[in-house]
Amino acid sequence: MGCGAKQVVFNALFASLDPGDEVLIPTPCWVSYPDMVALAGGKPVLVTCSERDGFKLLPEALDQAITPRTKWLMLNSPCNPTGAVYSRSDLLALAAVLRRHGHVHVLSDTSMKSSPMTPTLQRWPQSRRTCASVP
Ligand SMILES: Cc1ncc(COP(=O)(O)O)c(C=O)c1O
Numbered sequence: 001m002g003c004g005a006k007q008v009v010f011n012a013l014f015a016s017l018d019p020g021d022e023v024l025i026p027t028p029c030w031v032s033y034p035d036m037v038a039l040a041g042g043k044p045v046l047v048t049c050s051e052r053d054g055f056k057l058l059p060e061a062l063d064q065a066i067t068p069r070t071k072w073l074m075l076n077s078p079c080n081p082t083g084a085v086y087s088r089s090d091l092l093a094l095a096a097v098l099r100r101h102g103h104v105h106v107l108s109d110t111s112m113k114s115s116p117m118t119p120t121l122q123r124w125p126q127s128r129r130t131c132a133s134v135p
Contacts, residue, residue, distance in 0.1 A: 005109060010036050012107055013072070017042040021071040023107075026057040030080045030109070042071070055082035059093045066101045073098070076109040 002008035013023070013036055023037045027046040034044035047065045049055045062073065075094075077086040086094075098104055 006032060006036075009033075009107065009109055010040070013037055013040040013042065016105075017071060020069060022067060022069045023072045023074060024062070024065050024070060024104075025074050026076075026079075028055060028079075028082050029074070030076055033074055033076075043069075045070075049082075049084070055079060055084040056086060056090055057094065059097045062094055063097045063100075066097075066104060068103070070101070070104050072105050072107045074107050074109065078110075 002011060009032075017023070017037070017040045019041045021042045022045045023033075023042050024045050024047055025033045025037070026049045028049070029046070034046065037044040045065055047057060047061050049057050049061070057075075073094075075086070077084065079085070098106070
């Protein structure tokens, strides 16, 4: 519950990050994410998503970016500013990586109720630990 997506995402980060915890942010990203992570004491880790890949996070890039300090993966679909939309198969490929890294939580910022992410995220093993699904 919150006054908007910005507050809910910030609350989740502020409540959960310990100093130096890393937050993976597929980039290009919504402009506020890195500063919100930094304000909450975390370390934003920008993971580049190329135009060639539809600006979507690839499973290999996710795998390489995860460290023992990774606390969150931020997922935003449809993405602001790129418009990238993760399909069910995209998400299942990312989930396969996350299953091997059980310490990583998923912060899902889905700006549309009808986003394909919503039902897929609910089926993820990690979904019980998903802190925020916005809105
Ligand atoms: C991806 C994303 N998350 C969060 C927000 C902030 O949403 P709100 O205005 O509900 O705080 C925006 C606003 O543009 C956004 O694009």
